[in-house]
Amino acid sequence: MNKKAKRRLVVVGGIVVIAMLVIVAIAGSGGSASSLSIGDVLGGGYEGKKVQVSGSVVADSLTSEGSRAIFEIAPEDGDAAQELTVSYDGALPATFGTGVVAICTGTVTDGMLNATEMVTKCPSKYESAEGSLTVKGLLDQGEAMVGKDTKVCGYVRGDIQAVDADYRFEIESQGATLKVRYDGGLDENIVDGCAVVITGSLGEDGTFTATEQPAIDEAVSE
Structure with missing residues (x-):
């Protein structure tokens, strides 16, 4: 292999390595959300990070701003001292309501969870x-x-x-x-x-x- 061919091989190899690093970085930034408690989020340190938080929907907390629903969730154990505001831009599930456990995934911004995904669970009766x-x-x-x-x-x-x-x-x-x-x-x-x-x-x-x-x-x- 002549020097010119070797040089070309090194350049191509370098480009491939850089491309792989970029792909890994992009995949890492959009990775799975960290599962946290409401207390964890309220404690700070998660601004701009993707998280998943669950809690019971607080009575009379649901309001709307255009297509966006805003409500509060509290720990399932009933600790009313901890309430997290959730902003969700999507159709509310039919099972959504007071006391229902909402599992919300999104990004923390200014202490609020901007949820892009939400599922609810309600015990059968x-x-x-x-x-x-x-x-x-x-x-x-x-x-x-x-x-x-x-x-x-x-x-x-x-x-x-x-x-x-x-x-x-x-x-x-x-x-x-x-x-x-x-x-x-x-x-x-x-x-x-x-x-x-x-x-x-x-x-x-x-x-x-x-x-x-x-x-x-x-x-x-x-």
Whole structure:
């Protein structure tokens, strides 16, 4: 091999090495997120870093700025002294709501977590429909049931809406339908066609507001 060929080989080899270093650097900068506690993030030292944090959604903390949802999460053990603000630019999962555990991944900026990914987990809940009213039975009693604590059962009809929608879902039984409001998280198994039992009260506008997490009818779901 002559000197010219050797020189060309050295140059090409150097270019390959540099390209590999660049690729490694880029891959490293977009690597997996560090899993941290809320306390870790609030303690500082993670500005600009990609992290994953989980916590329970704090009641009445959800606001919006355009398409961006802003809310607070607190440790699952209930330590209210530690709350982290999360900004999430995306569609809220149907299971999102007060008390739901949100697993958020994103970058820490000015002490806030700008999340690009979020999943929720909500414990399953089953309950018997025994002693509950059907939708028709509730509505047939009209104004006499407005504002009264009661339990109603039925089948979910249609899609589950996000927590910031006018209502979460509709249920149907004995040919009558009822819109249900609920600001908490929903079991991911509550979908179209699922039999549910809901505790709450009927409003003057004809919408039923749930005061507890809607439950799957254990008898129908077995």
